[in-house]
Amino acid sequence: MALHEQAEIRGEQxxxxxxxxxxxxxxxxxxxxxxxxxxxxxxxGRGWRGSAR
Structure with a gap:
């Protein structure tokens, strides 16, 4: 999750x-x-953070 947030901050995918x-x-x-x-x-908001899987 941290990598996703870092990429988002930089405007990257x-x-x-x-x-x-x-x-x-x-x-x-x-x-x-x-x-x-x-x-x-x-x-x-369920998904990456709230996923039950």
């Missing part, structure tokens, strides 16, 4: 590279990241 051992695992990882991005953009 944080980029993170991720890898998975199989195509199926990669698809699950991509889905989890996209799901979290949607929740972090909601007005409730």
């Amino acid at each position: 944080l980029r993170i590279a991720m890898a998975a051992p199989t195509g199926k695992a990669a698809a699950r990882l991509e889905h989890a990241v996209r799901d979290n991005r949607v929740r972090s953009a909601t007005p409730t």
